[in-house]
Amino acid sequence: MKNIRVVTPLTAAGYRHPDDFKHLETETLRITYSQVAHGPESIEGRFDEALCIPPAIGKIIEAEREGADAVVIDCLGDPGVEEGRECVSIPVVGPLETSSHIASMLAYKFSIVTVFDEVIPFFEGLVRKFALQDKLASVRGLNIPVLELSTDPDRTLQRMIEESVRAIREDGAHAIVFGCSGIDCTNELRDALSQRGFDVPVIEPMPVAIKLAASLVDLGLRHSGRTYARPRPKSIRGYDYIGAAQ
Amino acid sequence: MKNIRVVTPLTAAGYRHPDDFKHLETETLRITYSQVAHGPESIEGRFDEALCIPPAIGKIIEAEREGADAVVIDCLGDPGVEEGRECVSIPVVGPLETSSHIASMLAYKFSIVTVFDEVIPFFEGLVRKFALQDKLASVRGLNIPVLELSTDPDRTLQRMIEESVRAIREDGAHAIVFGCSGIDCTNELRDALSQRGFDVPVIEPMPVAIKLAASLVDLGLRHSGRTYARPRPKSIRGYDYIGAAQ
Amino acid sequence: MKNIRVVTPLTAAGYRHPDDFKHLETETLRITYSQVAHGPESIEGRFDEALCIPPAIGKIIEAEREGADAVVIDCLGDPGVEEGRECVSIPVVGPLETSSHIASMLAYKFSIVTVFDEVIPFFEGLVRKFALQDKLASVRGLNIPVLELSTDPDRTLQRMIEESVRAIREDGAHAIVFGCSGIDCTNELRDALSQRGFDVPVIEPMPVAIKLAASLVDLGLRHSGRTYARPRPKSIRGYDYIGAAQ
């Protein structure tokens, strides 16, 4: 029995429901959840991201201590993924990194459709960090705040269709990746694109990341100790919630 | 129940045994096998590769017709992967493409250790096609013929250790990917590297590719129809073994 | 007297006439022809390409045995060029590779105008393999089947003009390369572009490739033995038409 821990790094209550990924559970895969108690209620820029990383690291360390076999971060900016890997021996999986690589395998080029135009440089920078910039057709913004994505799902879907069609027609995208873990209209978008004659993969990052985490556990693989060295012991002020990282 | 078909694209008898990947089977995952009847007995260059692709395409089409849910090609040159995707609606997975992406997620840079120095440009070209050249530390050759890899496993392991250590020390590799589906000393190499102080992932491509294929089936994902268009109907001479691709 | 052999890798009867390149012959340059007997009647995707490569290799080996001084492949996907170089000691020249390099020398950026939009990723991948991606402005499709290019030459020319003008105006092309060896409206296109104020080279790949092949013979140059090693001897099933490659 594998235990994959989903860590939600934002503080908005009710963002994630325990049965959101129940359909991914199997006889050998259980999914557990935790959410940070510090930081911003939503993550929409570099400032928000920076504030959620220390609490996310705390939850990653806690997950390992509680016996989780792998951690998946529940935000498309992959906050805390690299920092957390320095602190634990279990795989820490980021949904943007995973779905960027999966999209690269399935399609010639992919586009990310995310919340705001303002985060385009931030997302492009992440894809560049993954060294996948040659596979990225574009990043496009819905310009809908994160916490409103689920309150008006029809508008969200409509805007997803509009920007996906533009990504395909104007930017040359052959696959679409959701750029926020709060977007979940996968089937509806795929059908809508198919009706317009576009047979392209629509990638919802969280399920893809959870599946990859489970596969890594099965295969006995985790991040390289040469890339992610343990933090050296030292005095740290504040951040009592993190616990011992060294 | 998912059925993942492993297609061995070389004609050497006994290269693959039906229980090679039995440990990867689960209550919901069955692995089946087929091998081509045409082409070279082993694949060690571009010429060999070209001759095995048409038979491999034939076996990919056959796999879909026989109800397989996905195909994994059993050769690290990924022969027939892109061509096969044009002919079927199920995922076709290449072990080099998959393990290059997984290695890129787990480590800053990776090296591929393969059979001969002569294939270095060929492998570097494939990684460049995946657009992962910035993640590739090096390709190194054992200089042992493919069909001798398993006849003298001690020599194979010894050479794997030597070249992996050089890849880490001299080329800056943080992970090692096997560059031939006939190399299977994963645990031994990992232990040997660990004893020398190198905590790096050792990636055996076939299990990684099989796991990815199973995940894609579970997630309902397959290659993009915009990247891989169906062949147009036309007269073809020879290649009767391929069957109808259009 | 040099003998340049043009190998047509598709099986459509009458695709190439013996006097197509007669104007390129000189007192010291003779051009001979051969056509494959196996494979698809036209080449419009990766699947077609894969099926024409083994027959093309056979014809390349035959050319050397018959005393040709160099081979030029008569298809813009350059099928069999790299594989064939492993099997012979005479230059094997691809029209896309050659004209991409010539265009790079004559112009800041170039565009390829080819048959279908579907092959754009395939062509971009080839240019990327040549490492010339920074010189490529775009690949554009006429969306006319290969075998109809010559049946309605007015439509072909009209579409060539349209897409070339778009490549220049919208994509920044400073030169145009034909992306199919069946397009031969060089002078008409150059005149039409000139009338619109665009002084750009129009490159018909087959003559350029034949000229380069002749120059390589004159200069005593051929492909590197370190890049293209001879195939190792081994058992091969089928492909009797290829002959001895080792």
Next chain:
Amino acid sequence: MKNIRVVTPLTAAGYRHPDDFKHLETETLRITYSQVAHGPESIEGRFDEALCIPPAIGKIIEAEREGADAVVIDCLGDPGVEEGRECVSIPVVGPLETSSHIASMLAYKFSIVTVFDEVIPFFEGLVRKFALQDKLASVRGLNIPVLELSTDPDRTLQRMIEESVRAIREDGAHAIVFGCSGIDCTNELRDALSQRGFDVPVIEPMPVAIKLAASLVDLGLRHSGRTYARPRPKSIRGYDYIGAAQ
């Protein structure tokens, strides 16, 4: 009179002395200092870096509120530079970003000599984010802990000379950039390299960054509002020390 605020993002007491950069002050340039009260005592990896960013943001906001004209971050990982720019209207300058660009202008390629080999991927990632990877010859580690750099200055200088000479001879560096704001043997290193026949710029990042910050103020330039959008108003838990960022 310009006021440039140096923000030291680590908590070790005595790391920075108020007269460290006194020689850079002029009649129109005053340098002021602040140090974070939260986070690690030194910064030697991604985990340390993540914990120092929120306090650094707090000090950047404070600097603007207190009338500073620009901020320079006192750590070569440039922690908080991009996040801080989202929160203020004055220039926020990172010493690694600045000295990487200055080195790129003065020399064909440069190397960074820093504290530990473990941070090489982290530094290479930053240079890649600046898009200057083609100008980077190498990153090399002294393998001396940050807080010991000044306790044994002779060892530090000796190791700096060794690694700089290797960077020049083996990696092709034409300039040396210090990879820690605690290294200050500029003149000694330049003289030592000069005696060995190497006429290369030796770049101490903090003075270079302070000078650039002053120039930006004089020129009325600051970061782009399109690249660094203001954080959207939202509830944030913890981080009371940051103050209002929106």
Next chain:
Amino acid sequence: MKNIRVVTPLTAAGYRHPDDFKHLETETLRITYSQVAHGPESIEGRFDEALCIPPAIGKIIEAEREGADAVVIDCLGDPGVEEGRECVSIPVVGPLETSSHIASMLAYKFSIVTVFDEVIPFFEGLVRKFALQDKLASVRGLNIPVLELSTDPDRTLQRMIEESVRAIREDGAHAIVFGCSGIDCTNELRDALSQRGFDVPVIEPMPVAIKLAASLVDLGLRHSGRTYARPRPKSIRGYDYIGAAQ
């Protein structure tokens, strides 16, 4: 007291007035001027550029001989910058190189707005030489001759606004760099863009380059002797105006 010499490499009388940069002078910074006596009256292409380089080198050598502490070339093609560095020991600063690096620090991507569309490949080539091509959104032309820029300043400003808005909206520019040292509508353009809701840096290269030159002098930095070796002594015919370079 620092003396920064501005060298105008074109022969048009009255192009530069001694008080153009007077506002940049301080108690410790004096700006002096010289202009070449040979070459074209304006610089609008590679031919013009080539003719102005030898006279520019002569003026760079003269500047050092006359005691200048650094030289700034007064043309956005940076003519003579690299050649001049081979001949002197004082910093030689190019306005395009400097402002491209400064723009890269302040913004995610920048565009250059210059005189003619014809020089786009030339400018893109320079930015590529700086290795900053990933930061360049576009180069756009006003299509106004250099010597008419100041005779009709309203038209110049109007066209600057039009092309800057296009660079921001269509090309994704987050900063604007002037591509001719004869454009000086910095404040007017910044205000006009701001009124349209675009908060982006507007960079006038000459002041930026003068400030950088002064900073390099203060910091004791100059170009690398390994990148810019002294010319070997040899016989030279013509060019008596250059003086001794070795």
Next chain:
Amino acid sequence: MKNIRVVTPLTAAGYRHPDDFKHLETETLRITYSQVAHGPESIEGRFDEALCIPPAIGKIIEAEREGADAVVIDCLGDPGVEEGRECVSIPVVGPLETSSHIASMLAYKFSIVTVFDEVIPFFEGLVRKFALQDKLASVRGLNIPVLELSTDPDRTLQRMIEESVRAIREDGAHAIVFGCSGIDCTNELRDALSQRGFDVPVIEPMPVAIKLAASLVDLGLRHSGRTYARPRPKSIRGYDYIGAAQ
């Protein structure tokens, strides 16, 4: 009858003999020569290069006026090639550009062996301008002055062998390009490398460039008018030897 004009851009007497390329002449190809009267006696750096470009432009214009069908510049820095193209309607061919492209077609990677280590950044910059940096294994210097290359041919050959072997073994070169038009030991070097087991193309740039120039004439191709626009009419002081370029 084609007339290819070789323009020697350095002033050393006797550098080029009229029968140096006589073996390349045919019944339809005549080679004529001219040499500049101004500039340095040899070209060994950017300063020398800059001084030889205006005289080289003059000779390019003269060549067209005298009826030449194409021009080849006789220096591996390709001085005046791009500037000259702006002034004439016949092809202007650079030996480094041509041989870099030919080497890229014949081999996976190539190395340039040239006169001095000091010019490595200059040559790497040119290859980067051609956008072929991914094909360049290395640039290596013989450290023999240009004018001594032919006075001690044994030393030149010995050093060529040493540096070529290092380029192959240490840098991964699969082809060797001569980096000075005064090196002409092609056959001797090829034999020496062959005896050491290295089957790699050895490319002497001037014959390759002359052949390409002749092919361009035969094919009716020349540089793009969009890349190389005619200079605008303007007053030019000095350079009376150039003649009318507009």
